[in-house]
Amino acid sequence: MCSRIEDVITEKARTALLQVLGPLPWLEKAQGEVRPTDQIQLIRPYKGGHELALARWGFVSAGMGTAALKKYAMFNARGETLSESRAFGPAFRTQRCVVPLSAFYEWPTVDGKKRKTRMSRPDGLPLLVAGLWNRCEGSEGTVESCTLVTRPPTSDLLSVHDRMPALLLSKDLETWLHGTPEEAQTAALTSWRTGVLQMQAV
Template structure:
């Protein structure tokens, strides 16, 4: 699964790289956790638009918003079969921007966190789905991150990784006219391992209450 990530890149730099409109500023975040609002990018019909959404998808038919805490990820292999995700897969796809994500490796009785990112240090886009939920006068826009099998970098730590979309596939992912599940799922594959790296970080990342640049520092530099 993908349960934590970061986004500390300057918003103007993000807008230049991913070509979207977003009127607000953005706080640097080093330890983004489920249930929090995150930056996404959607196609609003006239171009790309940035939108904050709650991480943890709440299906439009759900009775209780708390279901979202169980919907932070969607498996690529079955995303077109699950009632929670199959409608969004066809019409409500988004980019979830990040500059790194975390996974944990069990080492004896301990779990060591690792940070994964691009060798270039550049931000990248994860494949996401979103929904708009309304009930009793309350409205929440929420999203989920699609995961797939590991590549040669992530498999050493975990058996899943988020779907990272290559730059030349971003427009296709956001195009709602591209709606055949079999075609869409061809994009949901492990990312090129040669472009990625990983390193261990402090267990301080384990608590979602912790924030700060020190969380991304390699263990051997602490």
């Protein structure tokens, strides 16, 4: 499960995102690790283009109370079951987004000990993760939330974890955001290729 991410948007990352998604008002953030329930930036379709939004990392469905939020960790959604999921199915059909990251973290076991490992692109370009978002009314007003889609790992990450974020190559962004559910699911599960990420013990 992807439970630690980093969403520092550098100038190089801004330039790359501008080329594929257009100008967006990125927030100046350098908070390092981001944990579930923290706020993260996402990109979603809006009026023929894209908009930037800030959302709670941890999907909130309509009617979920405080007890349910504590009980169910909805910060990841399995890409293989999106269509059938009661929690994520409606958002998968109509509310897909992309979450740009600078890195994500896992804790593989090395020599019998868990070792914190940072995964990122060595070229400094952002990682683009398939995501879902939702907006609902709660006791404290409107809540915007999101979840990261996950998939089985590529061969180079098999030793790290049995899941990984559904990373998208830029050529598959529009398919994820605007394609049919079948097309979008295929993109989320197959877009990424091996040999792109660097892994650093931290």
